[in-house]
Amino acid sequence: MSEVNRYYIGVFGGEAQARVCLAGLKGMIRDGEGKHFTLAEDFDRVTAERDAALEEVILLKKGGQLLVSDRNELQQRLTAADELADLLLGLLREARQHHGVMLMSDPPQDAWKHHRMNERIDAALNANSR
Structure with a gap:
């Protein structure tokens, strides 16, 4: 912000006068003997600034509020993506474990079908497409 000159109107050195207030003169001006003011153009300029x-x-x-909102939305999306990745990795591990395995039951069953792997994978993929 730019400087504003302050002026003093009152008695200074025994005479009535108007003076620019300088740092050295402040000690010589006694409170209550006069008034301080600024020019309207200085006041208007500083007010506009x-x-x-x-x-x-x-x-x-x-x-900043918009950035926080964007960050929160991105964090939610990242969390959802992480959860989906965890789910799909778990299904992939389980699929590898059950692929080509026959359960020793009477009659023998395909472990893939028994554990409903196709349905579970489809459900996970469909949840992601929403």
Whole structure:
């Protein structure tokens, strides 16, 4: 933000006058003897700069909220994908274990069919396509 000159109107050194307030003069001006003011154009300029900065802060906060929302959505999608990968890996391991194996029952049964591997794989793949 740019500098704003402050002015003093009042008694200074025994005379009524208006002066720019400088750092060294502050000690010489006694409280209650006069008034401090700024020029309207300085005030308007600094107010506009402040308003623009506040608007930028608001936009940045909104952008941050959108990023958090996007991150949460992506995290949910990643979690669902991880769960599906775990399910499919488990089915793949089980399918490998049961492929070509006959259960020793009367009558002998195909382990693949007994454990309903086709149905379970289809169910997992259909759940993913939704």
